[in-house]
Amino acid sequence: MKPGQEEHGALGLEEAQSDAVRPQKPSEIGEPPLIVAGVTARGLTQQVTQMVTRPHVPTFWFCMFLFAVALLFLMVGAIGVLMDVGVGKMGNNIPNAWVFPIANYVWWIEIAVGGSLLSSILHVTNQDWRNSLNRLAEGVTLAGISCASLFPLLHMGRAWVFYWLIPYPNTMSIQPNFRSPLVWDVFGIGTYAAASILFWYLDMLPDLASMRDQARSQGEYVSYGLLALGWRGGSRHWRLHNKASVLLAGILTPLVFTVHTVVAFDFAIALVPGWHSTDFPPYFVIGAIMAGISMVTMLAIPVRRHFQLKDIITERHLDNLVKLILTTSVLLAYIYVIEPFTAWYGGDQFEMYTVHNRAVGPAAWTFWTFIALGLLLPQSLWFKSVRTNTPRLFIVCFLIVFGMWVERYMLMVTALGRDFIPAAWATFSATAEDNALLYGSIGLFLVVFLFLIRMLPMVSLHSVRRLLPFSKPAGGVVE
Secondary structure: OOOOOOOHHHHHHHHHHHHOOOOOOHHHOOOOOOOOOOOOHHHHHHHHHHHHHOOOOOHHHHHHHHHHHHHHHHHHHHHHHHHHHOHHHOOOEOOEOOHHHHHHHHHHHHHHHHHHHHHHHHHHOOOHHHOOOHHHHHHHHHHHHHHHOHHHHHHHOOHHHHHHHOOOOOOOOOOOOOOOHHHHHHHHHHHHHHHHHHHHHHHHHHHHHHHHHOOOOHHHHHHHHHHOOOOOOOHHHHHHHHHHHHHHHHHHHHHHHHHHHHHHHHHHOOOOOOOOOOOHHHHHHHHHHHHHHHHHHHHHHHHHHHOOOOOOOOHHHHHHHHHHHHHHHHHHHHHHHHHHHHHHHHOOHHHHHHHHHHHHOOOHHHHHHHHHHHHHHHHHHHOHHHHOOHHHHHHHHHHHHHHHHHHHHHHHHHHHOOOOOHHHOOOOOOOHHHHHHHHHHHHHHHHHHHHHHHHOOOOOHHHHHOOHHHHOOOOOOOO
């Protein structure tokens, strides 16, 4: 088949599904449609594929990519200094050891977890409104994992021997210390990354076939054809694809909870006051969901505007995301309300002092900043004037994501800085290398995310086609 010709076999089953009008779900009666009326299967395919194949990109994407690359170079320089001089260039003044690397690691993992959870759980529960957002959520997951995976390696001090953290056949039969949280992180990230990449790539196979069929050059046709793995859209292909998608989503859903629970155990197994608590696993998972969904919402707003996707990513999608943010913010607020009670009821004077120190100690600004941005600010989303105003919603989500980083930083400095012996107390001070790694990791996140939405379909075509009958106006015909 020549490039530029549309192969209907690659889209056959999904085109048939989109043409078959299904009865509207009772729960959707009276609600705005997920897809704006007038969107057709052919128009959707051309719109999404042309975003990738057209030579010119929106100015917004180009400016953000240049900004992200500049931040990435900042991180590369900081890593070079750490490898040349040593990790002492970071603010590792005992007892405040590894404050920024651990805070950054947990922050990026929770963003990745939130995006993955949004895609996998909604797929398992067959929620149609995920279809327009799952590709963006999975892009957030892959970009977050890329950033998070750096910090355990930098934490080692000698990143070039990272393979010591995995069991490999070596001459001396020396295995990693499986009681080390650093080893747990490597296994958790490795397993989670493998499952996330498989889930993301499998879902994209039909769309890669669409890209192949819409190719304008021989190079594009060959490239996307190889990535599509010979997809032709036969009934056997779709049957296996659906089974594998449900299977991977079913595996990824509990894995998401497990990975961030392991991250929480990094803190909970320590005897440090303020960390040694059994509520850390649910506390971390709830915070991860809120941070990840806030990041997806924040990125979806400019993407739908600058790539003309308002007919596909509608206000109803944003409203559903806001509901999840509100739910998790209330659950997180409950944990913070109950924390002083558990410290008092436990009778541990060090635990009680840590709770008191967070509120009135030298780092109290971190605690109150998080309370304002992570717990109080999300309550503004109860008001329709905030939910339906995309600039306001973008600002709220941005501040929530920032507040979640402040919370991870607070957990480090308030617990490590003042633990058991007052003579060992110290105040943490971040260095230039600490800040460069933080800002540089943001650059890496944006580079990966922007690359994914530019080089690959940013909307799941085969999933959105299933919703087109619901957007059909009365008496209209879906093309």
